[in-house]
Amino acid sequence: MSTESEKKDYSKAKRIKIHQPDADKADRFNPRNRIYVRAVDGLWSQLRRRLGWIAMLFFLLLPWIPWGDRQAVWFNLGEQKFHIFGLTIWPQDLTLLAAFLMIAAFGLFFITTYLGRVWCGYTCPQTVWTFIFIWFEEKLEGARNKRMKLDQMPWSFNKLWRKTAKHASWLFISLLTAMTFVSYFVPTTEVYRDVFTLSASGGIYFWIVFFTLATYGNAGWMREIMCLHMCPYARFQSAMFDKNTFIVGYDSKRGEARGPRSRKADPKKMGLGDCIDCDLCVQVCPTGIDIRNGLQYECINCGACIDACDTTMERMGYDKGLIAYTTENKLDGIKQKVLRPKLVGYGVVLTVMIVIFVYASATIAPVRVDVIRDRNQLFRENNDGLIENTFTLKILNKTESAHDYKLTVEGLPESQWYGLQQVHIAGGEVLTLPISIAVDPVDLSRSMTKIDFRVTAVNDDVNDGNVIEAKQESRFFSQ
Structure with missing residues (x-):
């Protein structure tokens, strides 16, 4: 809401013309030509502020939510595991990430075609953090006309403490943002404990300083420069706009x-x-x-x-x-068309991608087995006269608890298994197990037989109908 002082000084501020775009284009880094955003109140401003605070609080609080013996959202790069509440995504499941990025892209295309750049105006991190910084600026330096006058005044104690307080608040928000961002990759309690006790690693300090300066520079100094000159979305949005876009x-x-x-x-x-x-x-x-x-x-x-x-x-x-x-x-007085081919196309693709993503997420296998054949020889005849093939099984327990697994092979008659057939694998552990399979050549009718290795959990706590198992195809050679 504009203040009375702003109304009284409006004519003077208009004569100064500091806010005019022509002046801004001369040198946006020059404080005398910077954009002084005036406070405004209304339906859309209130909506933007509320969405901004919700997004900010969601970002800050999400790493603090516990989930068992870890935080709910944790991108553990060291162990190559992404934990999102009860879902654990491994490198083998990164197709989910590709699907999610495609959903985000087509979601952005769909929303932009229908409602224009509402993402930029209401939920883009650059916009959210910029308006938060402007809020602190207004509280410490005053309304728009007061900020303009303050920048034109010579340095004094009043100007010094206001500028110092503003930049200190900006740096505090930037530091909090950086530590929160790092907390998505390093356990939150470790980040805050180690940083403030000066026992964190150099990498953690580097990224905290980097993201602190990046946030401080983007939201405090660059602001609209990011939107006008660095954000690619501003450039290719015209490809999605049409005359029926809001x-x-x-x-x-x-x-x-x-x-x-x-x-x-x-x-x-x-x-x-x-x-x-x-x-x-x-x-x-x-x-x-x-x-x-x-x-x-x-x-x-x-x-x-x-x-x-x-x-x-x-x-x-x-x-x-x-x-x-x-x-x-x-x-232009022309009837508006809500449904048009471009919007419908984006909507159909978006819906299909969401269905695929949900199905793939719900059917992530809790255990995975990879089979590697012996590269030195396809087969050999052992001392008992049996045809023997050697394999290396890599079994990944993708659950967060330990399980005992039974190993079997299917597709061969009367085969003999050389090696362990029951193993214990801790949660998140990868077990490498060399084994050999031998078969009487009389029982083999072909030189190459299709076989399947099956890994089945045998723990008592999974014998409730929800069997944890995986199967991987391979080949058995006899000639």
């Missing part, structure tokens, strides 16, 4: 011609539209654009200009919606 749009037919006027004045008699040219839509824009110039790739669909314009329209006694979520067709 965008933040300005109704030029209703708003033009612009011009200031009193509340009691009749704009029609003055030859004016509803836009009073207050520039509030520019002042609240986090990327510093003027939405009245039409659709621009810099717009992140955050809705801040909608709230600012609706507040002005309400104050002037005009209808809201001069700036609103709309489509190009709607602005």
Whole structure:
């Protein structure tokens, strides 16, 4: 909500023109040309703030959720295991990661085609952290016009302590962000205990410092530069937009011609539209654009200009919606089409990928066996006159508890097994077991026989109908 002091100083701030995009393009790193985002309140701003805080709290609290003897979400790179609540993903299951990334991609395509860049405006980490930093900036340095004046003032104790407090708060949030991010890869309690007792490894300190500086630089200093010049999404979004995509749009037919006027004045008699040219839509824009110039790739669909314009329209006694979520067709008076081939195509592919991902996640085998044949010779005849093939079995127990496993071979008549046929494997352990299979040549009708190695858990706690087993195909050679 704009303050009274901002309203009184509006005309002066407008003369300064610090917020104007033309000035910003000259040198966005120059504090005199930086974008001073004005605070605004309204439906879309409240929604963005609430979603931002929810996303922030979810990110911060997720590593602290316990799950048995570990945290619920833990990407254990050392042991090559990804724990996500009750699901453990191994390198052999990384096709799930590919499927998840495809779901994320097509989900983004689908949402962008229908609702534009709402991801950028409401849930993108760059946007969430930027607005959190701006919140601290407003609390410590004041509203927009006060921040502008403070930057133009010479250094004093008042300016020093406010700037110091602001940057200290930014660094604190950045440090908390970095430690939380590292906690997804190293147990959370270990991170905080070892870091603050100065007993953490050099790698942990490196990544904490790296992500602290990255967050501080991105959300504190670069802000819209990331969105305008570094984010690839801003560049290829046009391939997903069409004239029925919801965008933040300005109704030029209703708003033009612009011009200031009193509340009691009749704009029609003055030859004016509803836009009073207050520039509030520019002042609240986090990327510093003027939405009245039409659709621009810099717009992140955050809705801040909608709230600012609706507040002005309400104050002037005009209808809201001069700036609103709309489509190009709607602005041109053309009937809007919700269902179109591109949107339906993205939706179908997204649905198929979700079904595949859910099925693959639900059917992850709790045990895996890989069979490696002896590379030195295909077969040999042993002292008993039997044809013998040598194999190496690699058995991975993908559960988090130990099990005893029984090993069998199928597809051979009256075979003899040389080696262990029952093994004990701890949770998450890989057992390498060399074995040999021998068969009487009289019982072999072909030179190569298809066989299957089967691994079955025999623990009492799995004899409840849910059998843990795996099977792997191989070949038995006799000639």
